[in-house]
Amino acid sequence: MEEHLLVRKIDMGTVIDHIPPWKAENVLRLLELDKIKRSEYSLIVLHNVPSRKYGRKDMIKIYRHHISHDEADIICLVYPTITVNYIRDWRVEKYKPKIPEKIVGRIRCPEPTCISNSPREPIKSRFRVIGELRAIQCEYCDTMVEFERMADLVIRREGS
Numbered sequence: 234m235e236e237h238l239l240v241r242k243i244d245m246g247t248v249i250d251h252i253p254p255w256k257a258e259n260v261l262r263l264l265e266l267d268k269i270k271r272s273e274y275s276l277i278v279l280h281n282v283p284s285r286k287y288g289r290k291d292m293i294k295i296y297r298h299h300i301s302h303d304e305a306d307i308i309c310l311v312y313p314t315i316t317v318n319y320i321r322d323w324r325v326e327k328y329k330p331k332i333p334e335k336i337v338g339r340i341r342c343p344e345p346t347c348i349s350n351s352p353r354e355p356i357k358s359r360f361r362v363i364g365e366l367r368a369i370q371c372e373y374c375d376t377m378v379e380f381e382r383m384a385d386l387v388i389r390r391e392g393s
């Protein structure tokens with residue numbers, strides 16, 4: 234009931250639902266926010282709303298913008314409870330995320346001496362995904378990063 238008061242349906246956009254409570258900011262860091270900030274899109278963030286399934290949850294609605302499948306896949310890696318819904322003319326289409334094999338250029342390697350962090354080497358970071366360990370591993374220096382830490386290591390883009 235309460236949820237319906239807070240959550241208005243939208244006709245077009247993306248709804249990222251079942252985010253663990255108070256983690257919406259981490260999810261936003263995984264998105265190309267600069268695209269949204271410089272546009273006509275609107276962003277609605279709901280914190281700590283009641284959830285039948287999980288007790289409490291966060292929710293993000295991006296009005297008139299569809300996030301990329303890549304972005305959806307990475308968010309689902311970090312928070313596996315998340316569901317991503319694309320809405321077109323009021324119709325809701327659930328996106329089934331895939332576990333990516335590699336993540337290129339989105340996450341910074343936490344190892345300061347890693348070659349991918351060298352300002353003189355313009356190389357993109359590259360990680361392989363190791364699902365069984367719930368971690369990604371740097372292809373250059375083998376440093377492991379647990380899925381939960383990925384949001385802290387997202388490479389900031391211009392304007393985001």
Ligand SMILES: [Zn+2]
Pocket residue numbers: 342343344347348349371372373374375376
């Ligand atoms: Zn590395």
